[in-house]
Amino acid sequence: MQKRPAGLIFIFITLLIDVLGFGVIIPVLPRLVSSLAGGGPSAGAHVFGLLMASFGLMQFLFSPLLGSLSDQFGRRPVLLLSLLFTVVDYVIQALAPNIEWLFVGRILAGITGASFTVANAYIADITAPEKRAQSFGMIGAAFGIGFILGPALGGLLGAVSARAPFWAAAGLSLLNCIYGAFVLPESLDQEHRRPLSISTLNPLRGFGILARFPWVLAMAASIGLLNLAQQCLQSTWVLYTEYRYHWTPLDNGLSLALIGLMTAIVQVGLIRVLVPKLGERRAVLVGFLFNMIGFLGFAFASHGWMLYPVLIVWCLSGIAGPTIQSLLSKQYEANEQGAVQGALASLQSLMGVIGPILATWIFGYFTAPTAPINLPGSPFLLGAALIIASGLLARRALRRQAKTAPA
Numbered sequence: 001m002q003k004r005p006a007g008l009i010f011i012f013i014t015l016l017i018d019v020l021g022f023g024v025i026i027p028v029l030p031r032l033v034s035s036l037a038g039g040g041p042s043a044g045a046h047v048f049g050l051l052m053a054s055f056g057l058m059q060f061l062f063s064p065l066l067g068s069l070s071d072q073f074g075r076r077p078v079l080l081l082s083l084l085f086t087v088v089d090y091v092i093q094a095l096a097p098n099i100e101w102l103f104v105g106r107i108l109a110g111i112t113g114a115s116f117t118v119a120n121a122y123i124a125d126i127t128a129p130e131k132r133a134q135s136f137g138m139i140g141a142a143f144g145i146g147f148i149l150g151p152a153l154g155g156l157l158g159a160v161s162a163r164a165p166f167w168a169a170a171g172l173s174l175l176n177c178i179y180g181a182f183v184l185p186e187s188l189d190q191e192h193r194r195p196l197s198i199s200t201l202n203p204l205r206g207f208g209i210l211a212r213f214p215w216v217l218a219m220a221a222s223i224g225l226l227n228l229a230q231q232c233l234q235s236t237w238v239l240y241t242e243y244r245y246h247w248t249p250l251d252n253g254l255s256l257a258l259i260g261l262m263t264a265i266v267q268v269g270l271i272r273v274l275v276p277k278l279g280e281r282r283a284v285l286v287g288f289l290f291n292m293i294g295f296l297g298f299a300f301a302s303h304g305w306m307l308y309p310v311l312i313v314w315c316l317s318g319i320a321g322p323t324i325q326s327l328l329s330k331q332y333e334a335n336e337q338g339a340v341q342g343a344l345a346s347l348q349s350l351m352g353v354i355g356p357i358l359a360t361w362i363f364g365y366f367t368a369p370t371a372p373i374n375l376p377g378s379p380f381l382l383g384a385a386l387i388i389a390s391g392l393l394a395r396r397a398l399r400r401q402a403k404t405a406p407a
Contacts, residue, residue: 008126010184011119014083015142017176018113021090021169023150026256027249028158028165030238035162036099045239047099049360051106052235056352058110063345067117071194071339075122076186083177086112087170094166110349120341124329125187143267147260151253158249188334207347209339213331215400218393219324220347225390226288226320227348229295231355232383236363243367244376245304258308262315271319280323281398287320288391295384299377324394327401358382 030048037047070078089112093105157164210220241247241255275283294314301307325344332340359379366375375381 008123010180011122012142014079014176014180015119016146017169017172018086019143019146020150020153021086021173023147023256023260024154024157024165024169025093026238027151027154027253028162030242031249032162033099033102036096036102045360045364048239049235049356051103052231052356053353054103055106055110055113056231056349056354056356058107059113059349060346060353061349062111063117063349064339064343067121067339067341067343067345070118070121070188071336074186074188074193075118075125076184078118079122079184080177080180082112082118083173083180086173087177090166090170090173094163094170117341117345120325120345121337122187124337124341125334143260143263145260145264147263148257150260151256155250155253207343209332209336210343210347213404215397215404216328216331218397218400219328220344222390222393222397223324223344224347224351225386225393226291227351228355228358229291229383229386229390231351232359232379232386233295233298235356235359236379239360239363240298240376240379241304241307245307247304251304255307255311258311259315262312263318266315266318267322270316271322274319275323280327281402283323284320284327284394284398285391287317287323288387288394289317290314291317291320292384292387292391295380295387299380299384301377 029051030045033048033051066078066082085108089105089108092108093102096102096105153168154165157168207220211217237255238252241252245251247255274286278286290313294310294317297310297313298307301310328340328344329337359382362378362382363376365371366373366378
């Protein structure tokens with residue numbers, strides 16, 4: 001029992017540093033891409049979408065593999081090796097002399113970022129089923145704090161050099177790797193491990209474990225659409241605010257910091273209050289409602305300041321994700337948690353391939369001089385439609401789950 005707090009603290013710090021590293025580069029990455037790619041803002045937007053898609057593609061290919069490796073060899077070695085290679089990818093991006101090397105760095109970052117699968121499995125290993133929604137909320141809290149500190153730090157370091165944020169992220173990852181080597185306990189006992197087979201190299205095969213139960217398969221489809229909607233936001237936020245409201249990197253940093261603050265509040269505090277009161281199934285649907293309202297607000301906000309209250313409402317949707325993970329994790333055995341989390345992460349990564357390309361193309365089309373109508377908020381309207389479809393699927397899945405759950 002004494003090992004569990006140390007493990008949870010390390011997982012939290014690991015996720016925090018991963019998000020912090022991503023957060024510090026967000027305010028400067030689109031402009032860095034444009035400067036390396038050339039061809040003006042339009043070309044830079046398309047290249048940025050491809051860069052984000054390459055990251056998602058690597059996560060899609062490697063998430064199930066890392067999850068299954070952790071099922072055989074344990075969570076600890078896979079996590080520590082992923083952290084070590086994270087240091088390497090940040091160094092490559094810091095030194096990238098051209099757009100090709102920046103792609104190499106982001107591809108490696110996508111591979112190492114697949115360790116989120118193992119972190120989720122670690123949490124499932126050491127947390128009682130009734131406490132998993134709160135424990136998975138740690139992931140959201142790490143995202144929140146990372147997005148409070150990351151964009152602010154990125155703005156400060158970006159004033160010194162566009163490469164400085166990458167060096168800072170590399171240093172933090174190295175310190176975390178050293179720290180983990182001393183304090184991280186193994187969470188998966190030998191009797192709960194399962195052998196790795198060559199079939200785990202197929203990222204699509206991992207979806208089979210989700211198809212075992214009809215309600216899980218329906219919920220997985222819902223998660224896929226939800227993740228696709230989130231990609232519409234992540235891929236175009238900076239492009240949208242710079243185009244429509246003429247925001248600076250500092251403005252974007254402040255907006256992302258607000259997202260981080262609200263996410264931390266929701267995941268650390270509100271989820272512990274709302275989920276027990278609403279119940280897991282109702283909490284999921286309420287989260288979808290807040291998500292849809294937020295996307296519509298982003299699309300139709302006529303002034304930049306309006307985005308801030310909309311962001312507060314949208315962040316309340318954060319109660320849904322950890323609750324869904326908790327519901328799904330309870331359906332499977334201990335030696336399947338890595339594979340389940342790998343399949344879910346793989347699904348998210350697949351949407352991370354499709355989403356950035358689709359969202360940046362739509363944004364570019366409706367902001368081009370030849371567009372039939374100028375509609376910079378078009379990616380958010382698409383996101384709202386996807387969330388509605390996702391919510392309907394989730395409602396259907398939860399009804400099926402209620403019928404099959406033991407009394």
